[in-house]
Amino acid sequence: MATEALHENETLASLKSEAENLKGKLEEERAKLHDVELHQVAERVEALGQFVMKTRRTLKGHGNKVLCMDWCKDKRRIVSSSQDGKVIVWDSFTTNKEHAVTMPCTWVMACAYAPSGCAIACGGLDNKCSVYPLTFDKNENMAAKKKSVAMHTNYLSACSFTNSDMQGCDKKAMVWDMRSGQCVQAFETHESDINSVRYYPSGDAFASGSDDATCRLYDLRADREVAIYSKESIIFGASSVDFSLSGRLLFAGYNDYTINVWDVLKGSRVSILFGHENRVSTLRVSPDGTAFCSGSWDHTLRVWA
Amino acid sequence: MSSRASASTLQCLVEQLKLEAGVERIKIPQAAAELQQYCMQNACKDALLVGVPAGSNPLQEPRSCALL
8 A cells, every 4th residue: 555655656756747847848949949039020120100090989878898899790880798788789880779689697798790790699697608690670579589509607708600719718828729629839928817819810820918918929830929019107907909900010908998009010019099988898800900999898889990 | 536636637737748849830030020921911901000092981981960
């Protein structure tokens, strides 16, 4: 019995040291290829000029914090969800509300527009993801047609119609292979919780926004962080990030009510946008890249261009 | 009992780390150059970057109010 316990302890110890060795080797391998940062490679790229981006539309109607939003493929409609339990579909050009659904729970933390434009998905503290087909028939009760598509053991924090293969998990960003269900790469350079991750348009990299007040860019093929977007004057967490169409600009919404626009290649901030009167909780660039929308705890959404 | 559980957890961690260590990597200058190239190639299509001709973005048009 005593010899068995001894054997188990030895196995544990040897496994622990193997794990430590591998971690060290991983760091070494990554460091070997790290001889230069992205902004150094991009030194000769022309700097961006002054940006004039303004709020073009303000969408008012939610009774509480806006938690999530998504664009429809038609580049015009927006779905948003709020702590007031409502999910609203807006026409961003006219600011008209086209549909409104009241969820049985408050804190609708996630919503998404179907690629077909014919349905929306949402969920939150009800632990479910529900899909609502959109109908313009005033006699039809949208809530009656809802379908539950997933039951989770805890609240739904994000949902998307296209397979989202990334997950911000505490300070770690993990990349998953959807076919094998395995984590193939993990990045842990943020100093605090990651709130948002978004793929670079080419798919070869992704950006993350974190409570440590920085946004970072990770290249998947170099398997490394290649840029940090931060300023000493920015001390509040970044809640949501998204790229412009070409990937040159990174828009990030912060808990200090502002949106910072970063030059992805040079690592510098090109613009700071004011307007929201509370935390920016969600941010998405439109499908054709002509505008972006931000949602905030100030109950409104703003469309910028 | 608990040592067996932590042994299997560690075993999984070791396997996962081996997988991550075996990932093929390219050098940063090459990766960075490719990111930059993508930006440059698509810059002209990026409305938020280069702007659009006046009048072609419905959001930028001043909205008319009809006085009824």
